[in-house]
Amino acid sequence: MPNKAMPNETPVEQVPVHVDHLIVNGELAAENAWCVSYDEETLPEQRPAFVPLALWQANQEDAELAPLLTSDTALNTELAAEVSKATAIAVDFPAFTDGRGYTIARLLRERYGYSGEVRAVGDVLVDQLEYMRRCGFTAMALRDDQHPEDALRALSFISVRYQPDVEERQALFERRLSADK
């Protein structure tokens, strides 16, 4: 059958530019203003926008731009100081199995004290959100096939954490000892 709409059929709903659902601080955000551009040469027209690091570095006067860090970003003191000027930092998950972004977020938060938004973008799945939050992501843009209601439920399954993380600064063994005192 030809894939042609019948003249009397209602027009297909316009898909918005940002189809991904955004979770911010554990809740579904009302809107997702930020665009993510992977184009390393040209700035996107839309604002605000996360753009590749080098492009952001070259356009730091534009306050509506923020850096998009690839998962292989080698974060050091100099780079951390530079990106910390941004109001938000996006960390890309090129594949959900690429766990480097977790380390990047922890370093931004714990080592370099970044306090703005750290957003997970790319191949972001429902079942990763809990780990992401614990590593310091405050915003997660779900891949567009993910169900946001599943995501909110997934964030509340596990309440126990053995390790210290960005939210909980004491290891469980320390908290047990304090409780015993």
Next chain:
Amino acid sequence: MYRYDIHDQTLVDERVAQFRDQMERYRAGRLGEEEFRPLRLQNGLYIQRHAPMLRIAIPYGMLAGNQLRALAEITRRYDRGYGHFTTRQNLQLNWPALEDVPDILADLAKVQMHAIQTSGNCIRNTTSDQFAGIANDEVEDPRPWCELIRQWSTLHPEFAYLPRKFKIAVSGAAQDRAAIQVHDIGLRLWHNADGELRVKVLAGGGLGRTPMIADVVREDLPWQHLLTYLEACVRVYNQFGRRDNKFKARIKILVKALGIEEFRRRVDEEWAHLKDGPQTLNQAAVDAAKVHFPEPDRRPVADSANDDFDRLRTENRSFARFVTNNVTDHRVPGYKAVTLSLKRREHAPGDVTADQMEAVADLADRYSFGEVRVTHEQNLVLSDVPVDELEALWKELEALGMANPTVGTLNDIICCPGGDYCSLANAVSIPIAQALQERFEDLDFLYDLGPLDLNISGCMNACGHHHVGHIGILGVDKKGEEYYQISIGGNSTDDASLGKILGPSFFREDVPNVVEKVLEVYVSQRHEDERFLDTYRRIGLKPFKERVYA
């Protein structure tokens, strides 16, 4: 034995609910096959050749009697009434139904068990010495340290998506029984000249496609820094381990590529930031872990019991054989550790029936303070048996078919499930083990050969640890046909080494003959009391090769 508190119990209960939700979403089509894969693997669930396979965690090999009974019941209710103990001290079920897995995990949680991180690209079950806490040569009981590592690694938020699987083993004795040199990270607890506990940290060992012996990253880590240092090691691996090629993604490839000095430099650089952080251990934390591994309430055993035991050994040849091979000396006079053989011709190595599990649980209650250990050689251990009860225990084990007096001999084969069960395998391995056990069942001959590790893997992933067998057998596939490659000279203990391949591979039916020829060379060339391994090291591969390919 570690007992859960409210936190541990809450975690396994919540984990069951989480997995149930994931499974429901998967079955409803809301979670794709690819996306579900790491989730099920990190809950122990594989999709295998015949059915799903569920790998249940037995942290550092320690099991309580009630847990073993629960495992027996689970194998009856959800499987075919038996389970398979693996070289990682876990238990595998080969025939569970996919939809039953959440219920199985719920049943496990009732007895403080789970299948968390028994698979997947994360930190796996930490393994240890089966004689931990009772060995004569022990410097420090590794179990509390393993437990601290278990907690640190369980649902670690940063390390659930590593480049590849990650395995840690801990030894606290003079002799390494945990194969620490062939793990991603091997840890050895030792005391320095001032009597202070130190941790030797090795990294980059492993078997599989590219077998390697680990390098020493740090000789003398003060114990307070164990977890922060491990975190630094794994973080460096997470950042720099190769992700473009799964065959080159293990930490051993990274360590090799960087060189140990550069790897160490990066770990130290990372550790400088983590050192003295919130995961730094203190005496109170370690003591709290140690409380879970108390000395059992051993009754005094009269000196005369040792005399009786010695007399019995001289009078009863069968008992003597059992004692020589399956009974290990104990730190506490009057006590022995007993290894229960899971190597019988009619079953795959490591297989145990539900009835046997229950019977072992009863024996553990009656003879050994209700605890059982799983060994990486796929046997079970009762760790605290008074010498005056050894004979009674032995008789009961005979009746169960678990007194096979061949532990440590050629007959005590380590073997993966192979092509009969595993979808990765290139060739069967269990029938090879059975054919060898049939060929070499004469006890006098086995004893004459002395200690001999024969390890069989059905594919190069090396679950059967063939690289570190004194004799190693690897199933290979050549144009759809099963062949077997034989290597000799491997070893997993202190003087670890990787086996060298003898030459072209063999047909399945030829394997027993080839092994026999290898043994003939050894028997004819050995010096008095020389182990197979030492003869090989002295004379090299050539004489073996000449005989086998003559």
